[in-house]
Amino acid sequence: MKRWLSSLGPHLWLLLGVLVFATPIYITLIGSTHDASTIGRGDVPLLPGSHAVENYTAAWVSGGSGRFAVSPASRMLLNSTIMALCIAVGKIVISLLSAYAVVFFRFPGRMIAFWTIFMTLMLPVEVRIIPTYQVIVSMDLFNSMAGLTIPLIASATATLLFRQFFLTIPDEYVEAAKMDGAGPMRFFRDILLPLSVTNIAALFVILFIYGWNQYLWPLLVVNDRSLETIVVGMAKMIGTGEAQNEWNVIMAMAVLSLLPPVAVVIFMQRWFLKGLTETEK
Amino acid sequence: MASLEVTGLTKSFGPTHVLHGIDLAVEDGEMIVIVGASGCGKSTLLRIVAGLETATSGSIRIAGREVAALEPAERDIAMVFQNYALYPHMTVEQNMAYGLRIRGLPKAEIARRVAEAAGLLGIEALLARRPRQLSGGQRQRVAMGRAIVREPKLFLFDEPLSNLDAKLRVQMRAEIRRLQRRLGVTSLFVTHDQTEAMTLGDRLVVMHAGHAAQIATPMEIWARPADTYVAGFIGSPAMNFLAGTLTEGGHAVALKAGPTLRFADGPRTGGEGRPLTIGIRPEHMDLAEGGIPMPLDLVEPLGSETVLHGRLPSGEALVVKLAGPAPDAPSLPVAFPASALHVFDGETGKRLDP
Known part of the structure; x- marks a missing residue:
């Protein structure tokens, strides 16, 4: 009885937290099942309406109607997925290799290279956005998937994380691999990569969502409708007030935009758990 | 199987001289134990022979072939590490076969050698397991197996028993000695434990401050120590x-x-x-x-x-x-x-x- 009481407080607190996080999502979900006029009146319905199919069809096929129409969600989801994948995979590949170089090789300028990478941590996309834009335009990458993703790939955070992880790998593995005759790339592929799998999975989730949520850079570097990403597209659908917003379609779009990151998290969770239960020593 | 000759081997890390000219001739099939207190340079000597460190000067010949300029894998040697260094993501079988796979041996030959070594060490039942599912003694055996399958000219042991508990250490010590005799592979064994040194070695190298203080059979060292350091180090x-x-x-x-x-x-x-x-x-x-x-x-x-x-x-x-x-x-x-x-x-x- 006493135990039950003492766990009541924490549970109520947790419940409150869940409510705070879940309510906006619930309202969006419900909103996406009503027609435009219900939401337009300013009501916040709490029970599902009957317009789900048409709203989602509108979002998926046409991307809304009227002044603020954007590309259909199908197109934008594809663009966002490609962009987020390119960014996540690109970042992981680049940072694995650079961390490998910094940790396992002695070359002149090694620490300079490391500190240069480290310093870029202090310069997020927003700070270097004008020079980056200049570079991308002069490289003729404006309005292209390459222009969208390449500037976001260089990553100090992931390099640092991998560096820290590589530093925990015992030297004896390196030496055993040398005795076995494994060259540097072979060691990387056969030993370092398999040992890094859980780290890679964790980073992949974080970086995929990071890429998915990019707003400012895609807004600047792409104005071609066919390359529009869903985060930018959704924002474009919200007008400044001179015409009525199609909130029902916007909300359907928002729900659709949630699905891929959620899928990535759920899918990758298996790897996390695997990593947690099978701790590598 | 082969002889090992080390001549005039020196090693300095910057201004610090770790080895001051080591001369050592190991005969075919002999088990030499390098013993000394920590920091005497014994591990450095082993690692130079292995090719994991480069000597400042001197020569190393295995079976008459100068190996100082060769990569570790090209020296035809095998090493057992202190922490075994088994790859954690590979099964026992994969661990043992990895070096052979890199050498490009035919699959059937790899399987034969792994099975043979596993039989020799009594680890057939463990082949599908991963290192973390093994006890210390079993890991030790797998590490030995990984060395044996390579059929090397020279075995190098870097304090391989120091992570085992006392009882297992005595048991593995005897096992290593028996195995080494049976295979007849020339071996270098580094340890700081004098009992291990006395029981394992055909001859001992007692290292002191980067010098080989005495190179002789265990009984010779015990009966006629060359200096007060050796005399104080061996015997308990x-x-x-x-x-x-x-x-x-x-x-x-x-x-x-x-x-x-x-x-x-x-x-x-x-x-x-x-x-x-x-x-x-x-x-x-x-x-x-x-x-x-x-x-x-x-x-x-x-x-x-x-x-x-x-x-x-x-x-x-x-x-x-x-x-x-x-x-x-x-x-x-x-x-x-x-x-x-x-x-x-x-x-x-x-x-x-x-």
Whole structure:
């Protein structure tokens, strides 16, 4: 009885937290099942309406109607997925290799290279956005998937994380691999990569969502409708007030935009758990 | 199977000299144990032979072939690491086969060798497991297996038993020795444990501060240590050292502790009063009427024997190991049998023979 009481407080607190996080999502979900006029009146319905199919069809096929129409969600989801994948995979590949170089090789300028990478941590996309834009335009990458993703790939955070992880790998593995005759790339592929799998999975989730949520850079570097990403597209659908917003379609779009990151998290969770239960020593 | 010759090997890390010219010739099939306190350079020597470090100067020849410029994998050697260094994501079988796969051996040959080594080590049942599912002793066996499948010319062991508990260590020690004899592979074994060294080695290299203080068979080292360092390092409890001076025309030593002892094996050179260090092993000491009285600090009964710790009137500490129990007394008379004395130069610590 006493135990039950003492766990009541924490549970109520947790419940409150869940409510705070879940309510906006619930309202969006419900909103996406009503027609435009219900939401337009300013009501916040709490029970599902009957317009789900048409709203989602509108979002998926046409991307809304009227002044603020954007590309259909199908197109934008594809663009966002490609962009987020390119960014996540690109970042992981680049940072694995650079961390490998910094940790396992002695070359002149090694620490300079490391500190240069480290310093870029202090310069997020927003700070270097004008020079980056200049570079991308002069490289003729404006309005292209390459222009969208390449500037976001260089990553100090992931390099640092991998560096820290590589530093925990015992030297004896390196030496055993040398005795076995494994060259540097072979060691990387056969030993370092398999040992890094859980780290890679964790980073992949974080970086995929990071890429998915990019707003400012895609807004600047792409104005071609066919390359529009869903985060930018959704924002474009919200007008400044001179015409009525199609909130029902916007909300359907928002729900659709949630699905891929959620899928990535759920899918990758298996790897996390695997990593947690099978701790590598 | 092959011989190993190390000549004039030196190693410096910047201004720090770790090895000062090591010469070592290992014959085919011999097991050499390199023993020394930590920081004496023994691991560095092994790692240079393995090719994991490069020597500052000197040459290393395996089966007559100079290997100093070769990669570790090209030297035809195998190494067992202190922490075994088994790849955690590979099964036992994959761990053992990895080096062979890289060498591009045919699959059937790899399978044959792995099965053979597993049979030899009694680890057939473990082949599908991963290292973390194995006990320390099993990991040790797998590490040995990984070395054996390569059929190398030379085995290198870098303190492979130091992570095992005492009982397992004794067991694995015997197993390694048996296996090495059976395979007849030339081996270098590094350890800081003198018992391990004495029991495993055909010959020992006692390392001290980057020098090979003595290279000889275990019994030779025990019976005729080359200097006071070796004498104190090998044997447990450690040898007693007493200061004295040469007297009676080189035929005897006048101990600072009092008595004058005549050498049983002949005179030493040098003038009267030459400073000497006399070594005597605790197990060679006797209790005898008329000996020097030694007040006891501590008595350690070990069952079959008893270790007495005391201090001589000169202030020098002395350890005596007796077979059987010690008489119950606060002070016992100890005698120094002339045949058991080791005579060292008092300044250089080098052994002085007649």
